Amino acid sequence: MKAVDLFAGGGGFSTGAKAAGVEIVWAGNHSPLAVQYHANNHPEAIHVCQDLHQADWTSLPSHDVMLASPCCQGHTPARGKDRPYHDKQRNTAWAVVSCAEYHQEYLVVVENVVDFIKWQLYPAWLQAMNALGYAVAPHVIDAADHGVPQNRERLFLICTRSKNPLRLSLPKRPHIGIGTVIEWGKHRWSPVEKPNRSQATLKRIAAGRARFGKRFVAPYYGSGSGTTGRSIDRPIGTITTLDRWAIIDGEHMRMLQPPEVIGAMGFPADYHLPPTRREAIHLLGNAVCPPVVTDLINEIKLAA
Template sequence: MRAIDLFAGAGGFSTGAVLAGCRVLWAANHWPVAVEWHAANHPETEHECQDLQQADFRAAPAHDLLLASPACQGHSPARGKDRPHHDAQRATAWAVVTCAEVHRPPVVVIENVPAFSNWALYPAWCAAMHALGYALAPMVLDAADAGVPQQRRRLFVVATRSRHPIELQMHQREHRPAAAAIDFTAGRWSPVQRPGRSARTLARIAAGRRRFGARFVAPYYGSGSGETGRSLDRPIGTLTTRARWAVVDGERMRMVLATEGRELMGLPDGYLLPANEATAWHLIGNAVCPPQAAQLIEAIRRAA
């Protein structure tokens, strides 16, 4: 299958497509940094850096599979109070409709947070896709069920040019523990009892010790996994665009490294990321987990 990737980020969706045997012909994103790192990992793909709401999609090559991850920040419950820029972020989903109208590929797969379906214009967006001849099969999938060591629930809308929505057989894979990705010999550690550590963080760590022992992970910003953290024997909680998970090892702790985040996302070993941790996390947190994307595309191919 020939694929293109809109809002491609660092290339998680593209990588999953390649794992599923697709050729990713073209990838586009508005952020030059994302395009740079997508190109570093997918040099065979043609790249475009521009605002996709203003794009002329006639420049994109013909394709069988359109992949798209429009901005999720305007839909995520974690966004806080609505602001004008959230309207602009939500509107990026219309670029998918525009591209589908130009090319009419047999399959379109859209990824976003589950709250995308709560968008006031989601029914209108679905109606626009229906008007183009697509039947829609929305499904919420957890990356952990695809063998990724992270619990990450995302909405995938599979649009096919068919009379009825596609029916997919998705087999749950064994869950992988977060421990598989954590290197206790790496990183810069600091004492748990360091001056200035918040009382809430210390209380969360104390609760985690009582429940999990000396080693576990805990959300350093926000609650995420409640007030006790999370066992390393299960997948980590959802990764975001900042390093928000801490690793606790006895009396020391540090943030999860971007290189560990790469594995926790299911990106291949050696997948190139920026040296700057903040930039790397921004790319990681916006990505699609490749094993999950590959599993979905393989299921689509079997059902076609």
């Protein structure tokens, strides 16, 4: 099987598909940084850096499968109040339709946040895929069910040129705690009690200690497990593009570091990332968890 990866980003879709025996022959994204590091990790593929609304689909090499992760920021509730630029982000999903119209791939797998199906134009998008001969089966998948130490629910639309939608019965693997990827003896720690530490942070840490003991994780910003923290024996909450999760170890704390985020996303430990922390976490937080894709592709092969 040969695949193209639209909105390739951090390369999780490609990495997971390769582990399932799929050859990645082309990858495209509008971000020079994303394309650079996708090319570093997947040098065998042709890489294009451009707005995929303007892509020349005739130039793509022969392939059987389209993998696509259209921009999710316009769909997620985390975006806050809806803004005009969210329309542009949501409309990236139409590139999937235009590519499928030309190439008529047998299999198209689209990943996005679960609220993608609440998009006002989702019925029209679905109708367009149906008009091209695709039966579409939505699957909501939590990465934690596939051996990733992170609770990360995402929507995967399995689009096949078949009479009926392909509904999969995916394996569910045992959950893995985030503590398995934390590098306890590495990186720079700071005292929990230090001048100017936020009272909200101290209150959160005190609550976490009462519940979990000396070692646990907690969001440093935002909501979620914000008032209680989270046990290191269970998957962490969703990794985002921002530096959000803190690790508490006794009287010291620090933020989750890129090598740990690699593990929390299910990427190989030797995966190439930008040297700057902010860029590395941004790419990882935008990525698809590779083990989910591997299980998905393997199950599709069995069902086909």
